[in-house]
Amino acid sequence: MKTTIIYDNTSFRSELQSDWGFAAMVEIGKKKILFDTGANGAILLSNMQKLKISPDEFDTVFISHAHWDHTGGLRAFLSETSNVDLWLPPSFHFQSNVKKIHNHEVPATISHGVYTTGQLEGTEQALCVETSKGVVVLVGCAHPDMHEIFHTASRFGQVYAILGGMHGTEAKALKGVSLICPTHCSQHKTEMKDLYPEKYIEGGAGQVIEIE
Numbered sequence: 483m484k485t486t487i488i489y490d491n492t493s494f495r496s497e498l499q500s501d502w503g504f505a506a507m508v509e510i511g512k513k514k515i516l517f518d519t520g521a522n523g524a525i526l527l528s529n530m531q532k533l534k535i536s537p538d539e540f541d542t543v544f545i546s547h548a549h550w551d552h553t554g555g556l557r558a559f560l561s562e563t564s565n566v567d568l569w570l571p572p573s574f575h576f577q578s579n580v581k582k583i584h585n586h587e588v589p590a591t592i593s594h595g596v597y598t599t600g601q602l603e604g605t606e607q608a609l610c611v612e613t614s615k616g617v618v619v620l621v622g623c624a625h626p627d628m629h630e631i632f633h634t635a636s637r638f639g640q641v642y643a644i645l646g647g648m649h650g651t652e653a654k655a656l657k658g659v660s661l662i663c664p665t666h667c668s669q670h671k672t673e674m675k676d677l678y679p680e681k682y683i684e685g686g687a688g689q690v691i692e693i694e
């Protein structure tokens with residue numbers, strides 16, 4: 483599994499534009515998922531181009547939650563390609579002529595070893611991917627309680643890593659995981675880095691995280 487951060491509040495590679503929001507490409511074998519779309523379609527598409535990622539490579543778009551900094555680039559992305567499955571939290575009302583729109587309140591399978599937690603606490607879904615090390619969880623802002631996210635993700639196996647926006651999540655809530663990449667809106671990055679230097683990965687647009 484390979485995750486490339488396309489859009490983030492900070493940039494890991496200087497040629498990529500930073501902006502408040504989050505988007506990442508998640509590759510699992512041949513499957514390519516766009517996780518969230520950032521705030522601005524022009525920045526999303528320009529960063530993708532600089533990373534040599536083409537919109538028509540994706541088969542799936544997964545939106546974590548309805549906030550503008552995760553959905554703002556969606557229309558621009560879909561104007562480049564609509565040949566995708568779109569996984570939306572039920573609280574996000576959106577119409578489009580994509581292949582299919584999927585809304586789930588409860589956990590569901592996206593493809594072999596790839597799942598959604600379903601919409602938790604009425605707001606947000608997390609993406610869960612099975613790897614040989616355990617389950618990798620991607621979060622947009624982690625508005626639902628982290629305990630709730632881990633509890634639901636753990637039905638797919640032991641949680642190994644968590645990547646993405648973690649909002650007000652306290653560092654101690656990540657005690658049980660082996661790898662963390664808190665980025666975007668994460669308010670306690672410094673504490674997380676101090677407490678878990680050995681499992682901390684810096685975020686930012688252009689960062690690539692590969693997990694076997």
Ligand SMILES: [Zn+2]
Pocket residue numbers: 547549622623625
């Ligand atoms: Zn949010």
Ligand SMILES: [Zn+2]
Pocket residue numbers: 503504549551552622623647666667
């Ligand atoms: Zn956000």
